[in-house]
Amino acid sequence: MNMRKLVRRAAMTAAAVAIAGTALAATSAPANAMAPEWYRCYIGGHGWMWCMDV
Numbered sequence: 001m002n003m004r005k006l007v008r009r010a011a012m013t014a015a016a017v018a019i020a021g022t023a024l025a026a027t028s029a030p031a032n033a034m035a036p037e038w039y040r041c042y043i044g045g046h047g048w049m050w051c052m053d054v
């Protein structure tokens with residue numbers, strides 16, 4: 001195996017580790033959830049109602 005292949009393989013491995021680390025950090029971070037509160041929303045067939053995202 002020549003040096004160019006070794007360098008390329010090392011670069012690809014480092015990139016894969018970086019992508020996996022970023023994905024793990026993004027999925028394990030806590031959600032920025034808002035406090036539940038009521039708001040006006042329109043539901044087709046029912047009209048205007050009070051809704052809450054839970």
